[in-house]
Amino acid sequence: MEDLTPVLIVACVFGAFSFLAWVFVDGARRRRQLQVTAEFHNKLLERMTNAREMAEFLDTPGGMRFVDSISMERTHPAQRILRAVQVGIVVCAAGIGCRVIGAQGQLLEPEAIEGFAILGIMLLSVGIGYLVSAGASFVLARTLGIHGPISESAR
Numbered sequence: 001m002e003d004l005t006p007v008l009i010v011a012c013v014f015g016a017f018s019f020l021a022w023v024f025v026d027g028a029r030r031r032r033q034l035q036v037t038a039e040f041h042n043k044l045l046e047r048m049t050n051a052r053e054m055a056e057f058l059d060t061p062g063g064m065r066f067v068d069s070i071s072m073e074r075t076h077p078a079q080r081i082l083r084a085v086q087v088g089i090v091v092c093a094a095g096i097g098c099r100v101i102g103a104q105g106q107l108l109e110p111e112a113i114e115g116f117a118i119l120g121i122m123l124l125s126v127g128i129g130y131l132v133s134a135g136a137s138f139v140l141a142r143t144l145g146i147h148g149p150i151s152e153s154a155r
Contacts, residue, residue: 041066077141081134088130095123 044066048054057063098120102113 077137077146081137081141084130084134084137088127088134090127091123091130092127095120095125095127098123 048057058067098116101108102116102120105113108116
């Protein structure tokens with residue numbers, strides 16, 4: 001096989017631009033969502049003429065959902081733990097794949113074998129770190145009593 005450096009450079013540049021595009025698009029989406037929510041909340045609060053109406057509204061189930069919706073980034077601990085497990089599994093699979101490719105010595109040059117072995121070990125280490133972190137978070141959430149059912153507003 002030829003030198004893999006140009007292929008890796010192109011892949012890294014493509015990955016970096018893809019990540020930057022995702023960051024900008026996601027940021028714009030979040031900003032728009034926050035703006036719409038803020039406009040809705042402002043219109044709702046403008047309709048309240050006195051403190052009594054506000055207190056009555058906040059005592060209703062809709063008022064409770066209104067207060068819960070003010071903080072948009074609330075996620076349940078189980079969702080964050082599940083995300084860490086998912087990332088850990090995917091990264092471990094990528095590391096195992098790199099190790100398998102590196103084990104195919106007759107198909108690759110010696111430098112490529114070393115590169116795949118190192119990359120595989122690094123990916124496995126990160127993936128195992130994610131899985132251990134998810135396990136520790138799960139145990140800690142259970143110990144602190146914050147691992148309960150996922151509410152409808154956190155989904």
